[in-house]
Amino acid sequence: MTPPLAEIAATARVVALPMNTRFRGVDVREALLFEGPQGWAEFSPFVEYEDAEATTWLHAAIDFAWNVQPAAVRDRVPVNATVPAVEAARVAEVLARFGGCRTAKVKVAERGQTLSDDIARVRAVREAMGADGRIRIDANGGWNLDEAETAIHALAEFDLEYAEQPCTAVEELAELRYRVKHKGIPIAADESIRKAADPLAVAQAKAADLIVVKAQPLGGIRRALSIVADAGLPAVVSSALDTAIGLSQGAALAASLPELDYDCGLGTASLFADDVADARPMGGAVSAARVIPDAAALTRLEAPTERREWWLARLERCHALLPD
Template structure:
């Protein structure tokens, strides 16, 4: 079932979620939510994204609201804590928000920070989580190959699970993977999957040991599942800093994966000071069930009229691109 633009806008609600800690340059996360026959969906490409990229996010939202999703194979999804690029002294307060999580993803390569800052942050996470906790780092493509190699070697003693998108290009990832293979630290591809014209190039170049997939940026669960199957690589389902509604789409995707070997990055509701529904991890996992936004929360988090108009205009442009 394909909706009309009018059908989407009839139920559209635009919200702004305040964050506990600045993350990915964001202090407040805006999103447009709408309801279809299957339930609520989240359309929330970052504001700087061009319409062509944002339209893929809209396709995913329409799919989630209007189409039956792949059959779930599990009802709860194990998740990781997410540690923004904070000072090492703030790591305890961040981890305390992620109930029962035994894996932590630590942001590194933040602009304006040094490798020493990254190492101190990861070390603080290891001290809190102990030897049995799992730690992964995410550089969002912020290093060149030499920089990535130096930091990964420096962190090897802290027993990293994997490094996510340490470099920007597939060729760089392949070179780095060759250089650090002896450490046993895996390389994961994120942007090289979700922002690539050919998401299969990573596997063809043997540039990663696993891939990170996100429901909205990849156009929905079915396309994400096809990419996983075609790459033949293990997958971690992660969020794009979604609302609780968007996280439930990611959880539905994770629930339908044939194999789920790694904790997923779907605990990011703990990064928000307020949300449209409760979606924070409990005992290290989140539910795979659909989320229904709370009416009071929708009203409390509603954006001013000018921001609503901005999102509705963006929705209209992206919807036209889907028709084209």
């Protein structure tokens, strides 16, 4: 059953985390945290999301705070470094924050940038990581079909592990997968899973070789596990630019997957200048243990009053949309 709003709000803390580098258009990441019988959880849909979409994130947070989660089959989760759309000269500085990661996900197709910028950034990552490093790119649907084909051909020389969400539409992904198959570069679907009315459409259309799943946007660990099982494709667990609390839920999801063939995108704590707990990767992995926020950090990172009120109002609206 859905806990009463007052019970959730009683422990609610709204925090604002500064970032080392602007990422996804965000310089400061806001989140609402609360504690339930099973521990702390995070409600942090991006501010531009409508209430209907944000309610799925609240469902995930309540489930994580109130219910016993699926059993883990591993206690540590290997993770990738995440390289924002920075200039090539800053790549080494970014990678240095991700302790021991053998894989890097590189953001490409950034608005206002060119393919030449992407090539320079990916080249810098390859030079920094050496021949044994694994490199994947993430376009967040920023290319059309022809642009994606051109970009993947141009970036193929850097031995890509896969290309994540190069196009927006499932039909485009399916066609692109056919066009670049000879390059041996798999296609991964992210937004086509977490923002789709039917998250299994990608698998049914044979439009991806693997899927990216995120605990909060998909409504919780159980639903994400169900999607992975029904899709029948390898899965990468990633974050939604979560605080250490949200990353804990992502790590719990990754820890409960029967198979984990790829490093997960759960090392994003290294993108923050400060956090409510230390969830940065060590030795290329993060712990799957539940995270408890540091009391001093909750105070230090407390959001301004007007932002706290904004988040509490959002919590109330989304709570009203939840089933009983």
